[in-house]
Amino acid sequence: MALYGTEGIVLGARSWGEADKVMTIFTRERGLVRAAAFGCRRPRSPLAGAMQMFVHAELQFAEGGRLETVKTASVRAHHAKLSLDLTALAYATFVAEVIREFMPEGITDEAFFDRLSAILTAFETRNPRVTALAAVLQTLAAAGLQQSYERCLHCGVLIEGDAFFHTRENGVLCADCRTEDSAAFSEELRLLLISLEQLDWAHPPSLQLRGGTLMAAESLVLAHVQELVGHPLRSLSFLAQLG
Structure with missing residues (x-):
């Protein structure tokens, strides 16, 4: 199993088995990663402190098929x-x-x-x-x-002042391009x-x-x-x- 290190910020966790979690972590090098953190729900686990929501940590992962595995983790920042x-x-x-x-x-x-x-x-x-x-x-x-909030969706003009918003098209329309809806x-x-x-x-x-x-x-x-x-x-x- 190939190992790699990266910074990561914990954005999600769900319990798995008796003492494990499946984590969602946004990492610097690989973006959003889903990983198993085995045993991290045990109070004495070396992973326990870092596998909490919004913790910014230094991490080592083992590459996996469906999930990576968190091998080591140390807290860099905890938002009190x-x-x-x-x-x-x-x-x-x-x-x-x-x-x-x-x-x-x-x-x-x-x-x-x-x-x-x-x-x-x-x-x-x-x-x-x-x-x-x-x-x-x-x-x-x-x-x-x-x-889109800056330019009219239909004609591309830069909007100034009040305008109109088209929900289905997800953007702003100028007065000349406004529609009934x-x-x-x-x-x-x-x-x-x-x-x-x-x-x-x-x-x-x-x-x-x-x-x-x-x-x-x-x-x-x-x-x-x-x-x-x-x-x-x-x-x-x-x-x-x-x-």
């Missing part, structure tokens, strides 16, 4: 707020589920790995709701599934979505948000995610319970 703040945990769990759904397995994306690390760090200090929305928008863009799309909402999709995590701006605009942005993005997935997301039930 995600263990202590239920709201931050719920939104981070939503982001993790979106990444598991849409990012391809086994495809290297070092830029997205660095972005993911910065996103989890942002949950420590920034509004978790806004952080999650920006993270989901950027995940969809990385997967090539983003909606498109909806009003305010400049404020459009610019918010663009700013979150392009947010620089190393130098995040101070955003002035109105609650109604944020809710509209969430509704638009969540409807898009649900349509793409085709089934209910478990993390949204978790968020709904927080009320």
